[in-house]
Amino acid sequence: VPLAEKALIAQVRRLATSSRKSPQAAGRVIIRGIGDDAAVLRVGPDRDSLVTTDFTLEGIHFRRDWHSPESVGHRCLTRGLSDIAAMGGQPLAIFLSLALPRDLPQSWVNRFMTSLTKLAGKHGATLAGGDTSQSPDRILADIIVLGTVPKNRAILRSGAKPGDRIYVTGELGGSAAVIARLRAHPKKKLDPRVYPRHFFPEPRLELGGILREKNLVSAMIDTSDGLSTDLAHICEESRVGAEIDASKIPCARIGKTAREVDLELALHGGEDYELLFTAAKGKPVPKRIAGVTITEIGHITGPDGIFLRNPNGQTSKLYLQGWEHFRK
Amino acid sequence: VPLAEKALIAQVRRLATSSRKSPQAAGRVIIRGIGDDAAVLRVGPDRDSLVTTDFTLEGIHFRRDWHSPESVGHRCLTRGLSDIAAMGGQPLAIFLSLALPRDLPQSWVNRFMTSLTKLAGKHGATLAGGDTSQSPDRILADIIVLGTVPKNRAILRSGAKPGDRIYVTGELGGSAAVIARLRAHPKKKLDPRVYPRHFFPEPRLELGGILREKNLVSAMIDTSDGLSTDLAHICEESRVGAEIDASKIPCARIGKTAREVDLELALHGGEDYELLFTAAKGKPVPKRIAGVTITEIGHITGPDGIFLRNPNGQTSKLYLQGWEHFRK
Numbered sequence: 001v002p003l004a005e006k007a008l009i010a011q012v013r014r015l016a017t018s019s020r021k022s023p024q025a026a027g028r029v030i031i032r033g034i035g036d037d038a039a040v041l042r043v044g045p046d047r048d049s050l051v052t053t054d055f056t057l058e059g060i061h062f063r064r065d066w067h068s069p070e071s072v073g074h075r076c077l078t079r080g081l082s083d084i085a086a087m088g089g090q091p092l093a094i095f096l097s098l099a100l101p102r103d104l105p106q107s108w109v110n111r112f113m114t115s116l117t118k119l120a121g122k123h124g125a126t127l128a129g130g131d132t133s134q135s136p137d138r139i140l141a142d143i144i145v146l147g148t149v150p151k152n153r154a155i156l157r158s159g160a161k162p163g164d165r166i167y168v169t170g171e172l173g174g175s176a177a178v179i180a181r182l183r184a185h186p187k188k189k190l191d192p193r194v195y196p197r198h199f200f201p202e203p204r205l206e207l208g209g210i211l212r213e214k215n216l217v218s219a220m221i222d223t224s225d226g227l228s229t230d231l232a233h234i235c236e237e238s239r240v241g242a243e244i245d246a247s248k249i250p251c252a253r254i255g256k257t258a259r260e261v262d263l264e265l266a267l268h269g270g271e272d273y274e275l276l277f278t279a280a281k282g283k284p285v286p287k288r289i290a291g292v293t294i295t296e297i298g299h300i301t302g303p304d305g306i307f308l309r310n311p312n313g314q315t316s317k318l319y320l321q322g323w324e325h326f327r328k
Numbered sequence: 329v330p331l332a333e334k335a336l337i338a339q340v341r342r343l344a345t346s347s348r349k350s351p352q353a354a355g356r357v358i359i360r361g362i363g364d365d366a367a368v369l370r371v372g373p374d375r376d377s378l379v380t381t382d383f384t385l386e387g388i389h390f391r392r393d394w395h396s397p398e399s400v401g402h403r404c405l406t407r408g409l410s411d412i413a414a415m416g417g418q419p420l421a422i423f424l425s426l427a428l429p430r431d432l433p434q435s436w437v438n439r440f441m442t443s444l445t446k447l448a449g450k451h452g453a454t455l456a457g458g459d460t461s462q463s464p465d466r467i468l469a470d471i472i473v474l475g476t477v478p479k480n481r482a483i484l485r486s487g488a489k490p491g492d493r494i495y496v497t498g499e500l501g502g503s504a505a506v507i508a509r510l511r512a513h514p515k516k517k518l519d520p521r522v523y524p525r526h527f528f529p530e531p532r533l534e535l536g537g538i539l540r541e542k543n544l545v546s547a548m549i550d551t552s553d554g555l556s557t558d559l560a561h562i563c564e565e566s567r568v569g570a571e572i573d574a575s576k577i578p579c580a581r582i583g584k585t586a587r588e589v590d591l592e593l594a595l596h597g598g599e600d601y602e603l604l605f606t607a608a609k610g611k612p613v614p615k616r617i618a619g620v621t622i623t624e625i626g627h628i629t630g631p632d633g634i635f636l637r638n639p640n641g642q643t644s645k646l647y648l649q650g651w652e653h654f655r656k
Contacts, residue, residue, distance in 0.1 A: 031376060032484060035565055037411040037549060038380035038475065040482045045373035048359060052366035053423045053472055055461045060427075083365040095381045097470045099388075131470075133383045142425045142459075142470035144381055147366065154368045156360060221365060237363055 030093055030128050039129040041093055043148050050147035050154065052083035058138040066182050069108045071192055071199040072139075073115035075271075079224065080145035081123060081203035082273040086222040087156075088212025089149035090205065091125035097142040099135035123205050155212055155277075160219035160238035164278040164300040167285060169204055169292050171197070172227055173261040174252030176269020194255055201273040206290040208275055216285055220277035226270040228320050231306060234278065244298030244318070245309045267308075268321040358421055358456050367457040369421055371476050378475035378482065380411035386466040394510050397436045399520055399527040400467075401443035403599075407552065408473035409451060409531035410601040414550040415484075416540025417477035418533065419453035425470040427463035451533050483540055483605075488547035488566035492606040492628040495613055497532055497620050499525070500555055501589040502580030504597020522584055529601045534618040536603055544613055548605035554598040556648050559634060562606065572626030572646070573637045595636075596649040 031040035043049050056076040058064060067075070077094065084091050096116070100109065117127055125145065178190065178198035192199035204222070211217045219238055221230045227249070235242055251266040253259065261269075278300055279285050287294055298309070308318040359368035371377050384404040386392060395403070405422065412419050424444070428437065445455055453473070506518065506526035520527035532550070539545045547566055549558045555577070563570055579594040581587065589597075606628055607613050615622055626637075636646040 031480075032482065036482075036485050037414040038378040038417070038473075038482075040415070040477075040484075041377040041379065042479070043371055043377060049369040049371060049377065049474075050366040051369065051421070051423060051457060051472070051474060053425045053457065053470070054459050055425050055427055055468075055470070057427055057461060057463065057468070059464045060462060086365040087368070089366070093379070095379060095472070097381045097383050099383055099385055099468075129379060129381065131382050133385060134388060135385065136387045136466065138464065140383075140385070140427075140468055142381070142383070144379070144423070144472050145366075146377075146379060146474075149368075151370070152359075154360065154366075156368075157364050 030126055033126060033128040034130070039093060039095070041128070041146065043092070046151050047148040048151050048154060050084055050087050050089045050149055051144065052080050053142060053144045054079040054083070056141040056143065058140065064139070067199070068192065069111035070115035073112040074119050074200050076141050076143050077116050077119050078201050078203050078273055080143040081119070081125070081205060082222040082224060084145055084147035085203050085205045085208035086220050086275060087147070087149055087154045088208050088217070088220065089147040089154065090209060091123055091145050091147045093128035093146045094120055094125050095128060095144040095146070096130035097133070098130065099133040099140040101135050101137055101139065104139065123203070149212070153212060155217050155220040157219050157221050157234050157237035160234050160240050160278040160300045161280070162240055162300050162302050163281050164218050165281055165285070165296050166231070166242060166244060166276070166278055166298040166300065167294050167296050168223070168227065168250065168274055168276050169207060169294055170272070170274040171250045171252035172223065172272050172274065173266035173269045174198060174254050175201065175271040176226070176265045177252065177254050177261040180265070197252065197272065201271070203273055204275045204292065207292050210289050211277065216279050216283050217277045218280060220275055223272045223274045223276050224270055226268045226321070227266065227276065228268050228306070228318055229270070230276050232320055234276070235306060238300070239303050241301040241304040241306060242298060243301055243307045243309060243315065247311050248295060248297045250293065250295045267318070358454055361454065361456040362458070367421060367423070369456070369474065371420070374479050375476040376479050376482060378412055378415050378417045378477060379472065380408050381470060381472045382407040382411070384469040384471065386468065392467070395527070396520065397439035398443035401440040402447050402528050404469050404471050405444045405447050406529050406531050406601055408471040409447070409453070409533060410550040410552060412473055412475035413531050413533045413536035414548050414603060415475070415477060415482045416536050416545070416548065417475040417482065418537060419451055419473050419475045421456035421474045422448055422453050423456060423472040423474070424458035426458065427461040427468040429463050429465055429467065432467065451531070477540070481540060483545050483548040485547050485549050485562050485565035488562050488568050488606040488628045489608070490568055490628050490630050491609050492546050493609055493613070493624050494559070494570060494572060494604070494606055494626040494628065495622050495624050496551070496555065496578065496602055496604050497535060497622055498600070498602040499578045499580035500551065500600050500602065501594035501597045502526060502582050503529065503599040504554070504593045505580065505582050505589040508593070523582060525580065525600065529599070531601055532603045532620065535620050538617050539605065544607050544611050545605045546607055548603055551600045551602045551604050552598055554596045554649070555594065555604065556596050556634070556646055557598070558604050560648055562604070563634060566628070567631050569629040569632040569634060570626060571629055571635045571637060571643065575639050576623060576625045578621065578623045595646070
């Protein structure tokens with residue numbers, strides 16, 4: 001039996017050796033990474049710390065027959081990095097708790113870790129610690145990202161005000177559409193390169209940082225649960241309502257034929273990892289930042305609920321459809 | 329079907345409402361707790377941050393028929409708090425990723441959370457965030473603790489030097505002995521009050537903080553994996569060896585008869601959450617700190633391995649026996 005756990009520890013140590021070299025950037029430093037009871041980090045005196053944690057569970061968030069180890073590692077970390085992007089922050093250190101079944105091939109772990117640390121490095125984050133355990137059966141991962149943001153400048157969900165305009169980055173529904181296809185044709189392999197937003201979603205860190213620097217945004221969240229649910233989170237925390245325009249929702253165009261996904265998927269499908277934000281009316285929000293399209297889709301209202309303006313001009317209450325990932 | 333997850337979110341929010349009141353202590357402040365993409369924390373400019381993460385998995389770290397929800401919640405958090413204690417730090421904020429099976433009774437979650445937050449409050453830590461997910465079958469928890477320590481004062485595993493004396497707090501083997509009893513008599517219920525070190529282990533935070541303040545310690549770790557394995561961690565990180573004296577190991581006295589556990593359990597049994605540390609020869613290490621006994625058990629040597637001095641005066645190589653928790 002390949003004891004994946006021990007090999008994993010060795011590999012994590014090897015991959016994270018750089019963490020002992022104390023990389024410094026923007027007043028952030030890792031004093032001690034993997035190899036002690038806890039990591040020791042120093043955040044500059046002019047910065048606040050951000051902490052986020054997200055599970056990635058086999059059978060809930062991915063399936064081994066649908067997702068390559070590289071895709072799982074990438075998506076696992078994107079979940080955490082996207083939360084940091086939604087605060088306008090920069091990632092500093094990542095921590096990975098990983099529980100693996102005894103019979104998991106070592107190559108799966110290698111490919112998972114290589115993909116995860118590659119994405120971390122791309123965004124200047126260091127794997128600084130974690131925990132390894134044996135799992136009774138499924139692969140279980142919990143990703144923790146520690147980020148930083150200039151003091152008092154974190155972008156919260158609670159700052160939206162009536163009259164603010166609502167914007168979303170990129171396209172919506174592309175990830176959920178891939179899951180729908182996988183469900184409909186479970187045996188068919190999809191080429192990850194043709195569906196990158198599902199298999200290798202890029203967290204909008206650069207874009208989020210620019211929005212924060214330019215002081216354009218009143219509230220922000222990432223679309224991990226789906227537009228309807230995530231907009232409801234902003235409305236709840238800001239104690240406001242919203243109206244969005246169906247004709248303005250940027251429905252994703254996916255696959256080789258660039259077919260537009262159904263509005264329902266764009267409204268309710270999760271795991272697109274785009275940014276949903278509000279800005280005061282009149283703020284000069286660019287149409288494109290860091291190569292990503294930004295679309296105005298509606299406006300914030302008083303606390304009367306969330307409404308969808310249909311193409312016929314009528315509005316109807318937008319019902320939340322909880323995004324439930326997928327299961328075997 | 330009771331949807332434990334939604335109720336959990338509501339409960340976590342209720343229990344953590346205090347996190348919005350921004351408790352301040354020793355220059356540490358929680359700007360924003362639960363309710364955003366990430367928690368926002370401010371660590372004083374004269375302090376370093378500590379981060380630790382630990383899985384608690386049903387069937388690996390606990391069994392629902394052996395451990396009450398209160399015990400599971402307490403032990404889950406102790407795993408993280410004990411790591412902070414071993415760095416000489418104070419906990420600031422905790423984050424809990426929790427995946428629950430659909431059919432888990434709400435009362436289980438309530439009792440788990442109440443016990444966990446009670447322990448957090450006792451040590452001045454606030455539940456500041458986390459993630460909830462559905463689990464395919466087992467209860468899965470990942471606890472993340474963010475702590476702080478005065479700048480450059482974290483006690484690492486890597487500071488032990490030849491000649492240093494080796495000390496351990498409290499007693500060893502008590503937790504493993506309880507697991508041995510549970511294994512031998514799976515149907516028999518053990519009274520948690522009679523076996524507190526297994527069911528409700530107290531993290532040695534006060535003791536660790538005093539050791540750091542008094543500048544007594546050269547290296548420290550907590551005994552979560554067992555004395556032999558944890559001493560090996562110190563030796564590996566410090567590039568030294570060690571010799572411990574069998575007759576000096578404080579074997580736990582457990583149960584109503586206060587029977588002493590076997591030396592093997594004290595040497596290799598895990599999850600006692602005591603502190604194992606080294607101090608230069610001649611340092612005035614007290615025999616008791618914060619109500620906990622401290623015992624000198626050996627000394628650090630050159631990098632020649634770890635040896636055990638037996639009662640007959642002979643020494644033998646101490647073989648590591650990995651602590652593998654227990655399984656169904």
